Amino acid sequence: MNSTNVLERSCQNSTSDNGIKISLLNKLTIADIKKFTDEKHLCVHLKDDVHRSVINENRNYLDNKIELREDIYGVTTGFGNSASNRISPDLSTELQHNLLAYHGCGVGKFLSEKDCAATLLIRLNCNARGFSGVSWDLLKQMELLLEHRIYPAIPEMGSVGASGDLTPLSYVGAALCGMRHVYYQGKITRTDEVFSLLNIKPYQLKPKEGLAIMNGTSVMSAIAVNACNEIEHAIDISCKLVALFVELIDGRASPFHPQVHNLKPHAGQKYCADTIYQRLANPEQRLGRKSKTDQVIDHGMQDKFRLQDSYSIRCAPQVLGPLVDTLTWAKNILTIEINSVNDNPLIDHEQDLILNAGHFYGGHVAAVCDSLKPLVANMGALLERELGILVDERLNGGISNNLVAKEDLGTKSWINHGFKAMQITSSSLVAEALKQSIPMSIFSRTTEALNQDIVSMGTIAARDLSRIISLVKPVIAIQSMAIRQAFYVLDKDKSVDKLNPKSREFFDSIASTFQPVIQDRALDKEIDEMVKFLFNE
Numbered sequence: 168m169n170s171t172n173v174l175e176r177s178c179q180n181s182t183s184d185n186g187i188k189i190s191l192l193n194k195l196t197i198a199d200i201k202k203f204t205d206e207k208h209l210c211v212h213l214k215d216d217v218h219r220s221v222i223n224e225n226r227n228y229l230d231n232k233i234e235l236r237e238d239i240y241g242v243t244t245g246f247g248n249s250a251s252n253r254i255s256p257d258l259s260t261e262l263q264h265n266l267l268a269y270h271g272c273g274v275g276k277f278l279s280e281k282d283c284a285a286t287l288l289i290r291l292n293c294n295a296r297g298f299s300g301v302s303w304d305l306l307k308q309m310e311l312l313l314e315h316r317i318y319p320a321i322p323e324m325g326s327v328g329a330s331g332d333l334t335p336l337s338y339v340g341a342a343l344c345g346m347r348h349v350y351y352q353g354k355i356t357r358t359d360e361v362f363s364l365l366n367i368k369p370y371q372l373k374p375k376e377g378l379a380i381m382n383g384t385s386v387m388s389a390i391a392v393n394a395c396n397e398i399e400h401a402i403d404i405s406c407k408l409v410a411l412f413v414e415l416i417d418g419r420a421s422p423f424h425p426q427v428h429n430l431k432p433h434a435g436q437k438y439c440a441d442t443i444y445q446r447l448a449n450p451e452q453r454l455g456r457k458s459k460t461d462q463v464i465d466h467g468m469q470d471k472f473r474l475q476d477s478y479s480i481r482c483a484p485q486v487l488g489p490l491v492d493t494l495t496w497a498k499n500i501l502t503i504e505i506n507s508v509n510d511n512p513l514i515d516h517e518q519d520l521i522l523n524a525g526h527f528y529g530g531h532v533a534a535v536c537d538s539l540k541p542l543v544a545n546m547g548a549l550l551e552r553e554l555g556i557l558v559d560e561r562l563n564g565g566i567s568n569n570l571v572a573k574e575d576l577g578t579k580s581w582i583n584h585g586f587k588a589m590q591i592t593s594s595s596l597v598a599e600a601l602k603q604s605i606p607m608s609i610f611s612r613t614t615e616a617l618n619q620d621i622v623s624m625g626t627i628a629a630r631d632l633s634r635i636i637s638l639v640k641p642v643i644a645i646q647s648m649a650i651r652q653a654f655y656v657l658d659k660d661k662s663v664d665k666l667n668p669k670s671r672e673f674f675d676s677i678a679s680t681f682q683p684v685i686q687d688r689a690l691d692k693e694i695d696e697m698v699k700f701l702f703n704e
Contacts, residue, residue, distance in 0.1 A: 186210035187288075189310075190218045194506050195292045197498050200389075201396045203288055204281045205703075211288060211313045213295060213306055221297040222306065226373075228516030229300040233259060233374055240512050240523055241266075241378040247330075248618040256374070263377030267344070270337035270381065273322025278335075278390070280350045282633075283318040285389035289505045290339055290380065296507070299379040300514040308343050308370040315365055320348040320355050321386060323630060327614055328623035331509065331527030332386035335626065340380040345369030375514075382510035384529045390629035391532050392501055397636050397702065398494055398543055402487060404643055404701055405546055406439055407673045409483045410446035411650050412553050413476075414666055415657070416564045420450035422481040435495070436488025443483065448667045477562075479552035486549045490542040497535040504531055529625025533608040536628035540635055541604040544597065547639035550646040551590075551597045557649050558586050570652045574659075575685045583687045586649055592694075593645045600638040603631050644697035648681045648690070650674075655683040676700075 186209055187199050193214070203209050213219075229239070233256045238244060242259050245252035246266060254262055277283070291309040294301050312318070319342035325334035341347040342358050346369075351361045362369060412418070421427065423444035428437040444450055475481060509526040560568040567573045569585035576583055607628035613620050654660055654674070663674055680700045681693060698704065 186212055188212060188214050189292055189295050189306075190214035190216065191221060191295075191297060192216075192218070194502070195289070197392050197395060197502060197505075200285050200288060200392050200505075204284050204393065207316070211291070211310060213303075213310050218295070218297070219303055222295070222301070222303050225297055225300055225514045225516050226302050229375060229514050229521075232521065237521075239375070239521060241382075242375045246378070248616040250618075259374035260372065263372040263374060264344070266377040266381065267337050267340045267346075267372075270334045271341065271347070273325040273334050273338060275322050275324040277320045277348075277355060278323050278386075279393075280318060280353065281393055282386075282390050283321050283350055284313075284316075285393055286321060286335075286386050287313060287318055287339060289389050289392075290336065290383065290385040292505060293383055293385060293507060293509055294379055298508045298513050298515060299510050300375045300512075301379045302373055302376065305343070305370065305373070305376050305380075311367060312342065312349075315367075316351070317342070317358075317361055317365075317367075318350040319343075319358075320350055326386065326626040327612060327619070328384070328387060328529035328533060328625035328627070329525070329527055329619055329621070330511065331381070331383040331529065332626055333381050335386040336381040336383060339385075340372070340377055343370045343380070344372065379510050382527045384504060384509050384527065384532055384625065387529050387532045387536075387626040387629045388501060388504050390626070390633050391497075391536055392505065394536070394539070394629065394632045394636055395494060395498055395501065397640075398490070398539065400702060401543070401546065401636065401639065401643060402439070402491060402494070403442075404647075405487060405550060406442040407446065407670070408550060408643070408646055408650060409480070409487075409553070410443045410667075410670050411674060412557070412646075413443070413447060413480060414670060415566075415650060415653055415662075416476075416480075416556070418476045418480050420444065420447050420453040422476070423447070423450070423484065424454065428484065433488050433492060435491025435493075436484045438491055439487040440484035446667050446670045446673075448665055448670070477552075477556060479549055479556065483549060486545055490539070490546055493538050493542055497539055500531050500535050529623035530608070531625075533623045533625035533628045536625065536632040537606040537608050540606075540628070540632050541601070543632065543635050543639055544600040544604045547597045547600050547635075547642040550642055551593045554586075554590055554593055554646050554649055557646075557653055558590050563653070566653050566657050570649060570656050570684075572652075572656050572683060572685045574656075579686075585684060585687070586652060589645050589649065589690060593642050596638045596642050600635045600642075603635050603638070607631055640698050640702060641694050644694050644701060647677050647697055647701065648693065651677045651681050652683050 240250055243254050244250045295306050319339045321335045321338045326332045342349050345359050345362045347358055348355050349358045349361055423440045428440045511527055513522040556562045558569050569587045571580055571583050571585035573580040607624045610624055611621050654663055
């Protein structure tokens with residue numbers, strides 16, 4: 168598709184009622200952000216109603232204060248510990264462009280296109296609340312970039328999370344002004360080249376607008392919101408895999424019975440238990456204490472008799488449940504954050520107020536991410552432990568060691584090793600995820616000549632969370648592949664006919680993506696393919 172067609176389609180969508188509306192009367196949701204980043208032609212547009220008058224009135228109020236030569240932080244003064252430097256109103260516009268310039272020191276690779284897209288959308292929403300002192304023209308420039316799917320390319324490192332995401336958000340400001348680099352049509356391109364192609368005019372910042380763009384939590388919030396959407400999907404897949412695993416090893420249904428969780432009714436735990444229970448075949452018939460062969464239990468040890476399963480099976484709802492509950496809390500916190508005014512100073516013409524405060528501090532985002540990190544890592548650890556059972560013939564109910572397809576290989580089964588290395592990879596990934604779970608918010612640093620003497624580290628916490636998810640996703644993929652392999656090795660897939668229809672549908676989708684291992688083969692690309700399939704990448 169050429170650029171003209173993209174432009175025409177975007178313009179057509181800009182008048183659609185199906186897009187995301189940014190207004191004082193509308194709340195941006197986490198689901199909205201997911202839709203925008205997933206659906207390539209969903210449009211974002213500002214509502215030109217009472218909303219615009221609030222923007223203009225606060226902007227006019229600020230301009231009047233500048234004309235009266237009042238001291239306004241970051242407008243007629245320097246920034247940070249340079250706030251004692253008074254700046255002539257004649258230089259206040261140049262001051263904003265200098266702010267962008269000296270914060271152009273981000274380090275590392277660029278954040279993903281999805282994170283950069285979410286950042287621009289969230290920053291527009293925060294500035295459009297009306298109390299940042301920005302002009303309607305600036306908001307329309309943000310809207311225009313979103314309309315054409317032009318996203319600032321933001322280096323991942325360089326923020327301590329207060330005063331917000333200063334350095335990363337400077338790349339948003341720079342992109343609006345036609346500088347640095349952007350994502351466009353899936354590629355990183357010079358902004359001026361994209362603007363020239365689409366005949367977009369670079370924006371000229373007005374006093375306060377550089378600070379309004381940069382003083383905030385929108386980068387960390389974007390990373391955290393996208394992470395939450397991935398976590399929600401990962402929980403769903405994990406519950407489905409636990410159900411398949413229970414079926415595969417003929418596990419007990421009682422740990423997932425509704426009455427068990429009525430007696431300890433944590434909402435997330437109940438949700439996971441019910442999701443698993445509803446995917447088991449005839450669960451009500453598997454609550455008793457008979458052996459796998461239904462023989463009468465006599466005195467002494469019975470082969471394959473198992474009164475209760477290992478913790479990684481029996482406690483799956485108790486492992487996943489805290490993650491579900493914490494995720495619910497996290498999404499509530501982030502919804503507030505992405506709909507907040509989080510720059511400094513705050514402008515309120517009605518009450519004749521210019522308020523210096525600290526809303527740019529990313530403490531809530533840091534708390535959310537630091538809380539989720541170990542729980543997401545534990546989700547990976549749960550599945551890795553179940554994989555450990557699955558590859559061990561002493562524990563898996565009669566499936567061959569390492570899931571080797573012995574019947575197909577004959578005498579060559581002794582030189583094949585199936586999923587032995589896959590378990591090592593899974594264990595390695597989980598170990599790294601667990602290491603990454605250390606809280607970041609406890610590493611507050613003193614920066615900027617003691618002006619920023621306590622900082623949130625929220626952006627690094629969000630990046631840690633995103634990194635943990637990237638480590639856990641292949642663990643989930645490997646367990647999916649192992650379960651598919653195990654059903655094949657156990658009885659050439661005959662037992663799948665006994666699966667609950669919901670579990671059968673999920674199993675068939677996995678089976679269509681991964682073919683069983685007969686002769687040992689490299690599986691690295693197939694892990695990647697399974698991740699892409701499971702997570703719609």
